[in-house]
Amino acid sequence: MEYDIIGEMAGLAAPGKSGVKLARAAGLLLKAFGFDQCCIYVYGKSGFALKGHSGKGARAVSYGPSEGAPGLGRGKRAALELYKLEAGEGSWRGVEDRGLKGFRYALVQPLEAGGEFHGVIYLKSIERKRPGAEDRRRLRKAALQLTLVIKYAEIEKELESAKEELKEARAALKDSERLITLGDMAAALAHEIKNPLISIGGFAARLGKHLGPDVPGAQYLERIFVEVARLEKVMDGAFRFIKDSSLDLKPEDMNAIAEEAIRPFEEDLASGGIELRKDLHQGRLPVLADREQLKIAFDNLIANAIQSMEKGGVLTMTTALSGQYVLATVADTGAGIEPDAIDKIFNPFFTTKRNGTGLGLTITRTIVARHKGSIKVESRAGAGAAFIIMLPHAAAEGQAQRQ
Amino acid sequence: MKKRILVVDDEEGLRLLYKEEFEDEGWDVELAASGEESLEKLEQEPIDLVLLDIKMPGMDGVEVLRRVKEKWKDLPVILCTAYPHYKHDFGTWASDAYVIKSSDLTELKQTVRDILGKKQ
Ligand SMILES: Nc1ncnc2c1ncn2[C@@H]1O[C@H](COP(=O)(O)OP(=O)(O)O)[C@@H](O)[C@H]1O
Ligand SMILES: [Mg+2]
Numbered sequence: 001m002e003y004d005i006i007g008e009m010a011g012l013a014a015p016g017k018s019g020v021k022l023a024r025a026a027g028l029l030l031k032a033f034g035f036d037q038c039c040i041y042v043y044g045k046s047g048f049a050l051k052g053h054s055g056k057g058a059r060a061v062s063y064g065p066s067e068g069a070p071g072l073g074r075g076k077r078a079a080l081e082l083y084k085l086e087a088g089e090g091s092w093r094g095v096e097d098r099g100l101k102g103f104r105y106a107l108v109q110p111l112e113a114g115g116e117f118h119g120v121i122y123l124k125s126i127e128r129k130r131p132g133a134e135d136r137r138r139l140r141k142a143a144l145q146l147t148l149v150i151k152y153a154e155i156e157k158e159l160e161s162a163k164e165e166l167k168e169a170r171a172a173l174k175d176s177e178r179l180i181t182l183g184d185m186a187a188a189l190a191h192e193i194k195n196p197l198i199s200i201g202g203f204a205a206r207l208g209k210h211l212g213p214d215v216p217g218a219q220y221l222e223r224i225f226v227e228v229a230r231l232e233k234v235m236d237g238a239f240r241f242i243k244d245s246s247l248d249l250k251p252e253d254m255n256a257i258a259e260e261a262i263r264p265f266e267e268d269l270a271s272g273g274i275e276l277r278k279d280l281h282q283g284r285l286p287v288l289a290d291r292e293q294l295k296i297a298f299d300n301l302i303a304n305a306i307q308s309m310e311k312g313g314v315l316t317m318t319t320a321l322s323g324q325y326v327l328a329t330v331a332d333t334g335a336g337i338e339p340d341a342i343d344k345i346f347n348p349f350f351t352t353k354r355n356g357t358g359l360g361l362t363i364t365r366t367i368v369a370r371h372k373g374s375i376k377v378e379s380r381a382g383a384g385a386a387f388i389i390m391l392p393h394a395a396a397e398g399q400a401q402r403q
Numbered sequence: 404m405k406k407r408i409l410v411v412d413d414e415e416g417l418r419l420l421y422k423e424e425f426e427d428e429g430w431d432v433e434l435a436a437s438g439e440e441s442l443e444k445l446e447q448e449p450i451d452l453v454l455l456d457i458k459m460p461g462m463d464g465v466e467v468l469r470r471v472k473e474k475w476k477d478l479p480v481i482l483c484t485a486y487p488h489y490k491h492d493f494g495t496w497a498s499d500a501y502v503i504k505s506s507d508l509t510e511l512k513q514t515v516r517d518i519l520g521k522k523q
Contacts, residue, residue: 191458194485194504199416201506206423228506236503348472348497362497 005032009145018153022052025146030055035123041070042119061099068097073108073120080108104128109139113147194235201228247290254285254326255319261298273312281319285326286394297367300360301330301387308334324393331386337379406519407431411441412456424508438462457484479518
C-alpha cells in the first residue's frame with residue numbers, strides 16, 4: 001500500500017513547535033520518496049534558513065536568496081531537477097552548491113501557495129534516480145500541505161509576538177499609572193497652584209487693608225480676593241475624596257467600643273500566650289465619641305500591652321463608671337515602665353523599642369483629649385502597666401449643660 | 404517682650420505674607436526657607452512658636468517636627484499644608500495644631516493667638 005504522505009503532512013498543521021514539525025516533515029518526505037537526504041528551507045529576509053532535515057550527512061547549510069539550488073528554486077512553481085551524468089567530482093552543469101557534494105541527483109520542490117513563495121523542500125540522492133510523474137504529483141501535494149503548516153506557524157508566531165507586545169504595553173501602562181497616581185497629581189497641584197493662589201489672595205487682602213474701602217478700585221481687590229477664595233475652595237473640594245479627620249461625635253457605649261477594639265487582637269493574644277480578661281461595667285456606659293477614632297486610641301494601648309508581654313501574661317480590659325466619668329483601663333502583667341521613662345512615654349517619638357515610632361501614646365492622648373477626656377498611667381518596673389482613659393459620662397455632661 | 408514666631412516655608416510669597424500679617428498681629432517673625440535653615444535658626448535665637456510647612460524639598464516638615472520635639476519638647480509647632488491629605492499622615496499627630504493653608508488667614512491667626520496667649 002502506498003504511504004500516505006499527504007495525510008501525514010496535513011496532520012502536522014495541528015498546533016505545536018514549528019521546528020519540531022519541520023524536522024518530522026523532512027523525515028516523512030525522505031521515507032515517502034526514497035531519497036538519502038531531505039532538507040526543508042524556509043525563505044525569509046536573510047535568505048534560506050534550514051528549518052528541518054533528515055537523512056545522511058544533513059548539515060546546517062544556509063543559503064542567501066540567490067545561492068545554491070534553493071536559490072534556483074526561488075519564485076518557481078514547478079520542481080527543479082538536478083543531476084550529474086557521471087559519478088564522482090563531475091559537473092553539476094553550472095550549479096554551485098556545496099550541499100550537493102557526494103550526491104548525484106537532487107530535486108528542489110518550491111513551497112508555494114497562492115503565488116507566495118515560502119521556501120523549498122530539497123531532496124538529494126546518492127544514486128542516480130528519476131521520480132515518475134505520480135511521485136512528482138504527490139510531492140507537489142505534500143509541498144502544498146507543508147506550505148500551509150509553515151504559514152500557520154508564521155501566523156502563530158505573529159500572534160505570539162503581538163500578545164507579547166500587548167503584555168508589554170499593558171505593563172508599561174501600569175507603570176505609568178504607578179508613577180502618576182491621582183494622589184500625586186493632587187499633591188503637585190496643591191503645591192504648585194494653591195501656594196501661589198494664597199499669595200495672590202493674601203496680598204490682595206493686604207493691599208485692600210492698606211488702601212481702605214474708599215479708594216477707587218477697591219472693589220477690584222475685593223473681586224480678586226473673592227475669586228481666589230473660590231478657586232481654593234474648588235481645590236480643597238477636589239482633595240476631599242480623602243475623608244476629613246475631624247471628630248464625628250455620636251452617643252456611643254464605651255463597653256461596645258472596648259469590646260470592638262479588643263476583638264481584632266484576640267488571635268494575637270492567644271498565639272502570644274496572653275490570657276484576656278474582661279471586666280466590663282454592667283449596662284451601658286454612654287459617652288459622646290467618634291467610634292473609629294476612639295478605637296484607634298485603644299488599639300495603641302492594646303498593642304503596647306501585647307508588646308510588653310513577650311513571654312505571655314494577662315491582659316485585662318476594664319470599664320467602669322466613676323462619678324461623672326466613664327473609665328476604661330487596659331492593664332498588662334508585662335515588663336512595666338522604668339521610673340525615669342514614665343514622664344516621657346507620651347512625648348512624640350519617645351520609644352524604647354527597636355522598631356517603635358513613639359507615636360502610639362501621643363496619638364492616643366491626642367484622641368482622648370479631643371474627646372475632652374484624659375489618660376493616666378500606673379506602672380512599676382517589672383510589674384506591668386495600666387493605662388486608664390477617662391471620658392465625660394454623656395448623660396452627666398448633658399445635666400451639667402442644663403444647669 | 405514680644406513673642407517670636409518662626410515661619411518655615413519654601414514658598415517665598417508665603418513667607419512674606421505671613422511675616423507681614425503676623426507682624427500686624429503684634430508678633431515678632433523670623434523666616435526660614437527650608438527645614439535645614441529652620442533648625443539653625445532655632446539653635447541661634449529664642450523662638451516661641453514654629454509655623455511649619457510640611458511639603459518642602461530637602462528635609463520636610465514631618466522630619467523637622469520630629470527633631471524639634473526631640474530637642475525642645477515644649478515648643479509649640481503648627482503644621483501647615485496646602486494639601487489636606489497630610490492630615491492623616493502619622494507624624495502630623497505630634498504637632499500642636501494643624502492648619503490647611505488658605506488665603507484667608509483668620510483660622511491660622513486665631514490658632515497662633517490661642518497657643519501663644521495660653522503660654523503667657
Ligand atoms: N504597656 C506598656 N508596658 C511597658 N511599656 C510601655 C507600655 N506602653 C508604652 N510603653 C512605653 O512607652 C513607649 C512609647 O509607646 P508608644 O508611644 O506606643 O510608642 P512605641 O510603641 O512605638 O514605642 C514605649 O516604647 C514603651 O517604652
Ligand atoms: Mg506603641
